[in-house]
Amino acid sequence: MKEVIALCDANAFYCSCEQVFDPSLIDKALGVLSNNDGCIVARTAQLKALGVAMGTPAFKVMDQVERGEIILRSSNYALYGDMSSRFMSVLEQFSPKLEVYSIDEAFVDLSGFPEDSLHARGLDMKQRVFQWTGLPIGVGISTTKTLAKLANYAAKKFPATGGVVDLTNPVRQQRLMTITPVGEVWGVGRRIGKRLEAAGIHTAAQLANANRQWIKKQFSVVLERTVCELQGEYCIPWEEGGSANKHQIMCSRSFGHRVTTKQELHAALASFICRACEKLRKQKQYSREAILFIRTDPFKDNLPQTGRSLKLMAPSPTSDSSVWLQQLTPALDVLFQEGYEYKKAGFALMDLCSGQGFQGDLLAAASTPENTRMMSVLDAINQRFGSQTLRPASVGFESQQWHMNQQALSPCYTTQWRDIIRVRI
């Protein structure tokens, strides 16, 4: 049976999430900033029209913000994460096979549906996601992932498509590829794009017709696979359970200001450990291996640079944060060096496993039932009263200086009772 794949992705996802709950932002030049309010990472069409590029640092548009021409928001990941899972669960209604590719896009398997019904099905998906969540999306449908991506590109690029493009027909594939710059093809980055251009390959169609052996030799097997996919040959397989299926959980942050003391790093890392283990418990998973790292700001090359990491082990797979917190002080004694300005730190849980099937250490007293219960009470309290209401003393009592800059954070409309939308009656 021929594969049919739809790639659905949300338009300016972060901006759209903000607009769903704050209608005053609709039709405005709105941008959402990266962690620490650094650069613009999501833009509405109106902001793009002002010529503001992706990645523009916030300070460069401050004049326009003050004049009210541009609105900026800090990134609100609690909101975006919740809206993302709503988006994905609506898509699941259309197919049992779904691959969550990122926070705002997913591949949906539409194999087996009559060919002449695909476009209508795409419109249905778009309409239902919008009705249920308020998020506008684009849908690209074709026979390989790379072609589905290309169809999605066309759905966004050409408004006349209404945001849905069925690209299962080879004649239409050819026609679109002839007018698509090679740099827009999925898997062709800016660097490879430049090299292809230099070799005389400017369009997707030219890449599709390139000699596979030559591509493999000059570039890589990966790019050869892209060529096959453009020719309609299905090569990039489904990642069951989604590519976002967690093999590791990482909590890391760039600090709002340079951190120079061990105490501050300790507080930050302790809170990352708590967050990571909380996520782990939510996924009902366990881990016995973790990595801690701290590093300076590589862009400040006038300052001394360092970056160190350390692997930690637990006696048996656990989701109990105290197992890692106990190891934090000795670990920082190894990692920390005086005289550096630290910019970023992180904690990652590796090699996750689910509850069943792991062999506990007979002699280890790691997670007693009592500890497991304490952790679930901790999670329940923090869910109810806000993240980090109850936290180990190692996270610290003082106002957390290492925290992110979030000058323009919207309320957590969907995850905190105190933040739900207020409506006039």
Add this chain to the structure above:
Amino acid sequence: MKPIQILPQPNPEVLPFYQSPAACGFTSPAADYLQETLSLDQLLIRHPAATFFARAQGRSMEGAGIFDGDILIIDRSLSPKDGDVILTLLDGELIVKRLVYRNNKPELHSEHPDYPPVKLDSEQEITVWGVVTEVIHHLR
């Protein structure tokens, strides 16, 4: 960055303490009849992915049983019908009104003697954000 390995120091003087009780005697006769406890989510929320909460501010819908400070449960997946209480986007603001069709034309009604129906221009379309399905009213 090459990770170095630290292993927690096993303390030879500490022996593991197993907290789970050793089971003796008969199991509870009620064990076979245990059911899940009642869930308000199950009662009040039909489409979790499309359900949102809002806090009501104002008095114009008291006749519909919505009071200032109440929590509204809104289901976006439902298509609004004549007589539904809806959350609607009007002049850039989210407001709650009852949707009423008169001569095939939609009107937005308040439910309080002091508040007249919302005046709509003849061409003005109603943008429905979602249908209000439940009200949570606090008594103390």
